Amino acid sequence: MPKLIDFPLIFTNIPRLLKALPVTLEITFFAMIFGLILGLLLAVIKINKIPVLSQVSAVFVSFIRGTPLLVQLYISYYAVPILLKYINYYNHTNFNVNAVPALLFVLIAFSLNEAAYNSENIRAALLSVDRGEIEAAQSLGMTKWQVLKRVTIPNATVVALPTLGNAFIGLMKNTSLAFVASVVDMTAQGQILAGSNYRYFEVYLSLAIIYWIMTIITEQILKLLEKRLTIFQKATQVVAPASTRRFWFSQRLEAPVHDQHSTSHEAVQSPNRI
């Protein structure tokens, strides 16, 4: 009888699977960035009740939330070629449908999906920003855009970070659906591997381990990021030196270092989350 489970294979699979990690990360990061930008746009449209656009975006959000991601991926996979054929036909252009990378279909589907889900979170976070701070910025003479950039977004980020972080983790795992558009991400790579030795169970265990570790790492990064962004709430906390605090999402908060005693006689208020 052959071995029921090939334990070493679970681990020797991992380096081979990791070859496709860049594809997984690429989809995750691009979809998140586009999802955030478009999500912010949708949120601003909804908050300002911009006619026509806000109705269109409401239908869009409802559609995305009301349909399975897998179905959205298939729609994107088939819609883009049809769209190109249309453009070719009416503009007499000659785009090659087959030359469009499969990754594009996947990116479009994931980005739109993220945008729809993020837009509601972003909207709630924007609305939670203290009116008084916004008025202070306005009365200093800031333009609408400056107020958004300097006050509203930084404050909303702190509020939205936990939910956006979860969305990011969810997206990272959902990228495993990319195989339906014949993109070779980690999961697809696993299927290819297993196709040659029929060790499906081992390969899916290897994949599970990788995704799990990636999630744990992401959670830790998010925790650090949250700590960094909420530094202003920690009244007497000693802050790590600047060199260990440099993140891709760095904000221009120069953090002071306090010892416990210097503020002990101060009326320090309890941290109030916005």
Add this chain to the structure above:
Amino acid sequence: MINIQHLTKQFNHQTVFEDLNLQIDTGEVVGIIGPSGAGKSTLLRCLNLLETPDAGSIQINDQKFVAPKISDRDKIKFRQETSMVFQQFNLFRQKTVLGNVTEGLITVQKRSKAEAETIARAQIEAVGLTDRIDYYPQQLSGGQKQRVGIARSLAMQPNILLLDEPTSALDTELVDEVLTTIQQVVETQKNLTVIIISHELSFIRDVATRIVVFDVGGIVEQGTPTEIFTTPKKERTKQFLQRYQRQALTS
């Protein structure tokens, strides 16, 4: 110089004041007093265009607003004439004391970071908070927060300082430090026009050059502190002052 003419402001068709006229010269210190809900804050917010008046005009030096419309660009120029100190401080919570004061200098006035910090440090020194310069608002007492608010406003070098009940959100023992700061500002900056709404009547009496009494509908009367506090002409002013004296005695 401020010239308010025929100013009207409504909220949802409810008139707060109508056909309000008020002229204020450069360097005047105007105290606005009056009962709650009279529209004092609304008038002050109109001067900063945080509220848009429905009719009338406001001229502040070279900037003029004629109701009901103003372009975004003109609005920003208009706002730079004045600077507002808020009842609830409204500090930028994510920024340190220094960051709060440099924010407008860098973002709005486009000064370099170094230049902004020099100005800010001097201003923070003036309100006596140099040892708290790296603190976040959360780590400050109410009185300290309001002094930062004042420093933030003054750093912008406005022609007009607007203060809307700057001490009414403070515990009693913290009121004096803020009033002292305001008094120092008034004494040292003779060209600064100050408009202050306050229920600290004895302070207003000391510091103001003119008192404007407000009640629902608009201005009741105005005059020097002595005129208003010792020989008020209007019945509504008398009632208001009596009510206040009674409250002061019982508290």
